[in-house]
Amino acid sequence: MRLLERDHPLAVVRDRAARAAEEGGRLVLLAGEAGIGKTVLLRALAEELPREQVLWGMCDALSTPRPLGPLRDVANALGPAVRALLADGAPPHELFAAVLEALRARPRVLVIEDLHWADEATADLVRYLGRRISSLPLLLVLSYRDGPAADHPLVPVVGDLVSLPDTRRVQLAPLSRGAVETLCAGSGLDAAEVHRRTAGNPFFVSQIVAQPESRLPASVREAVLARAAVLDPDHRRHLELLSCTPEPVGGALLAALGVPPGTAEALVGTGLVDRHGDGLAFRHEIARSAVLDAAPGPARDRHAAMIAALEATGGEASVLAHHAAAAGDVPRVLRHAPVAAAEAARSGAHREAVELYRLALGATVEDDRATRAGLLEALGTELYLTDRLAESIDVLTRAVALRRELGDAVAVGALHRIISDYAWYHGDGAAAAEHDRAAREILAGADDLREWGFALANHAYLAAHRGDGPGAARSGEDAQRIAAELADPALHGTAAIGLSIARLLGGDVAARADLLDASATGIRARLDELATAPVSNLAHLDVEQGRFAEADAVLAEALALSERLDVQICTMWQRGVRARLRLLQGRWAEAEEDARAVLDRGEMPLGRLWPRLVLGVLAARRSAPRENPDLDVGWRIATGLDAPGVLAAAVAALAEQSWLLRRPDTRLAEPVVARLLAPPFSGRREALAPVRRWSARLVAAGLPPLPPLPDGPDEPGATDGPADGAWPGRERARPYEHALARWDTGTAGDLLAALPVLDELGAAAVAARFRARLRELGVHGIPRGPAPATRANPQGLTTRQLDVLGLLAEGLSNADIAARLVISPKTADHHVSAVLAKLGVRSRGEAAAAAHRMGVRA
Incomplete structure (x- = not known):
């Protein structure tokens, strides 16, 4: 089929390839609907380049994708080091580093098709390469179907990649009516009707133009099936057999399936199948799906034939598991699914490992307790690694029961210890302590x-x-x-x-x-x-x-270490801690960016602790909203942990909000606060110093005080290090706390000196209290602070939030903002909420009005 109306996108990709070879790597995201011509465009580019320069990998439409399937497709071209690491199941960071090194050797074009079907490890690989693309002589082209659902795993991947400076997104549009007329010329077809039926989809048009003598089909499916109908029954049976696997079928597998050379030629003649090396591959997933859906008889028979041939030719475990499940072959599911799951886990494809372990579990019989226990233990680990802690704990609890029935005391004790660890990450200190106790009771008397x-x-x-x-x-x-x-x-x-x-x-x-x-x-x-x-x-x-x-x-x-090793709980915790650090340092915009990034990354409660507290404190200081959901969630997480240092920070945050709102907070009278303040604990002096200050401020404001705070060290001989304020450079390191210390002195000079610091930080609600206090003291000529209408960055909005505010001014919905900025809808919701809070407004309309006053535009 002729390549029409693709000159511009082809020129863009061609230019990026040239720049990648000469100036440093480039990344192209090629988006469009199914059948829009992404593959045709990329093949046209590949034909212009030396064959050895182009690497081509595919993501497959398997029920559970092959771990690192595209990398396996190109591994031979990347050299023995990559092949060996891939075969040995090396950790992802080692394998990815070897891929990076192999790609440094000479200019290349690496195409990864159908990224919307990518496994988790492949998604991690393209992120890894994308962040390092400028150091490589590489054009990385990723094609995918646009418009995925908001919760599709592809959304955050594209969001990450599109923000990279060396990335260009290319969107393929349907063919115009004129292009369809050109393709239909001489066929006798009504080009206008063809354009109407196909909406300009090139693949659909190609199927219609290839059979002009047939009635105009109503759908792509009809067009495909009309082309398959010309085959004799034996050839069609082989076409239907091949349709049950989305992967190219190599020559050895064709032979094992009993597909003779003459049949292969006949299938290529339909235009639905192309030569692929020494084998065959469907030209498009649309064609394969249409043939598969229309094939008569039970699908399990085709999958059974396919799995037998794959076993004979050494097929990959994940592909074997897929066909075994589709064939309803329980013994083969049990044989291949656990192997495939373990391979997926080693590759870093933890989501796929979860599905494969679930598949294996579904095939086990209830009385095979040892097998079920082993699968549950492996599944529990993978659920933890995919940020599904509640499920993980539930699965491992079921494994405990099975191990107990089997009389395996060591395994029971070890599982209690693991669950204790996961419960802590889940923010459940009581459960963590209970499982810790159970583990020690069992293992103290076990022979391990x-x-x-x-x-x-x-x-x-x-x-x-x-x-x-x-x-x-x-x-x-x-x-x-x-x-x-x-x-x-x-x-x-x-x-x-x-x-x-x-x-x-x-x-x-x-x-x-x-x-x-x-x-x-x-x-x-x-x-x-x-x-x-x-x-x-x-x-x-x-x-x-x-x-x-x-x-x-x-x-x-x-x-850097946690990102390289892909340990999500530690990455979340570390970035949350950095948000806390930036808050204390007075770098509030950076604190908010870190906190938002963590909340977008995962659901693990321990990882979300500091981000929620940071965002809650920022909201209180900036606008003192009467409802503060971030602080509420942070409080719930902190009180779920048995960690007095963390709880003390949450108590201080609630006390600060109470002081700003001038209203009591009943949570400060809860028993958990009294328990925090009563007994000694290690690190008490430093942890309780902020609580002491806020307690004094509450009393001075006429609000209910906190329970009495203890004096003295934790226990005889204990030392807590310097008291708060005694660390070198504390005033310079903590500008907000230093400004609040001037409130405590109460003098007009100190209050006036604190105002520029508070205004610079964007602590509008706190600054308002200082100004009110100054007025009470009879001070005149109090600085008004920066006016919203004249500030370039009002209320400390981040660059991203200014973008969001400009789009709010255009009247865009959160979903539209997400699409425009290529971020997830959840991230857009977070940013809109933050903008409203910083501006101190209650509605999107008020935010838009503020944007117009300030001259903020999209």
Whole structure:
């Protein structure tokens, strides 16, 4: 079929290929509906280039996609290092680094088709390459169907990639009526009617023009089936057999399926199938689906034939599992699905691993408890890695019951320890403690010293966060003694986390080095969570104990590590901690950006703790809204954890909001607050310092005070480090707290001196209180602060929020804003809410009016 009305998009892609070879890599996102001609356009480009320069990978429409399917398609061309790592199931970060190195060798064009069917690992790969594209002589072209649902996994991937500076998005449009007339010339077809029926879809037009003697079909399906109808029954049967797999069918598989050369020629003659190497492939997924849906007889028979041929020719486990499920072949599902799931997990395709483990579980019989327990344990891990903690805990609880029936005490104890860990991430401190207790009770008497050591290490971690320094020290040291006896560096590093947290909370800054050593152990041992968890905790404690320079350095390294290893819980936690750090440093726009990014990334409650508290505090300081959902959610998460340091920060946030609103907050009288303030705990002095200040301010404002705060150190001999305010450079490091300290002195001079700081921060609600206080003191000529109509960036709006405000002024809905900015609808909702809060307005109309006053346009 002729390539019409594609000169401009082809020129764009051709230009990007030339620039990639000469100036550094480029990325093209090629979007359009099914049949719009994405593949035809890319083939036209490929024909202009040396064959060895073009790499072509496909994402398949399998029920569960092949992990890294496109990479497997091009692995041979990338060299032996990539092939070996792929075959060995190497961790994604090692495999991706090898791919990157292979692509540096010479200019290439890497096409990945049908990204809307990509597995999770492939999505991670294109993100990885996209972020590094400028360092490669590579044109990376990703084709996909546009208009996916808001919750489609492709949406955040495209959102990430389209924002990269070297990315160009190309949208293919339907053919015009004139182009359809050109294609229909000499066929006797009514071009206007063809254009009306096809809406200018090139694939549909091509099917109609190829059979002008037939009646005009009503759909693509009819056009495809009319072309298949010319085949004799035997050839058509083979076409229908091939339609049950979306992948190209190689020569060996054709032979195993009994497709003779003459039949292959006849199938190519229909125009529905093309030659693909020594095999065949459907020209388009539309054609394959049409043939598949119309094929007579039970589909399971075709899938059964396909799986037998695949087994004979060494097919991939994920493809075998797909056909076994479609054939209803339970033994083969049990044979292939767990293998495919494990391969998917190793590749980083954790969503696909979940589906494959579920498929295997569905094929097991109820009385095969050992098999079911093993599959449930593997599924629980993958659910955790895909941010489905509640499901993960439920699945692992079912595994506990099966292991208990099997009399496997060690497995039961180990599962309780794992569930304890996941419950903590889920924000359920009580459940974490209960499972921790159960694990230690069982494993203390079991004959497995290593599992007992890990149970002690977990207890040390939880005890440290509860502020039980002595308990954490005892368990952590016992675990490390076991690690020494077993010569187990992984256990030693894991135990060091809780032990070091307890030491840091007790004032022993030398424990920082132990956390860094534990992370290094994890990196050497390829234990991703051990590599990232120590630095996650270190960054948090550096922030809370005022070591801001050290926190910045640790966070930079930790985030790079967690992103590289794709440990989502640690990435979320670290970026949330950075949001907290930026809040304390007075870098509020950056704090908000980090917080929003975390909330868009996942649902894990522990990871969302700091972002919610940060956003809630910012809202209170900027506009003091009467409803503050972010602070409400942050409070719920904080009270679910048994972590006094975190709870103290949430109490301080509620007290600050109460002071700003001049109204009591009944939550501050709840028993959880009294329990926080009554007993000693490690790190108490630093944690409670902000609570003490806000308690005093509440009393001064005539509001109900907090319960009495204790005095003195946690226990005899304990030290908490310097009292709040004694850290070097605290005033410079914490501008907002320094400004609030001037409120406490109450002098007119101090209040006036604080106003520029508050105005610069965008703390409009707080500044309003200062100005009201000054008026009460009889001060005249109080600076009014920056006027919204004359400020370039009112209320501290981020660059993205200014974009959103401009689109609000145009009257766009949240969905339209999301589409215009290529962000998820959830992200658009967050940004709109933030804009309304910062501007102190209650409706989109008021925001639009404010935008017009300020001269903000889209």
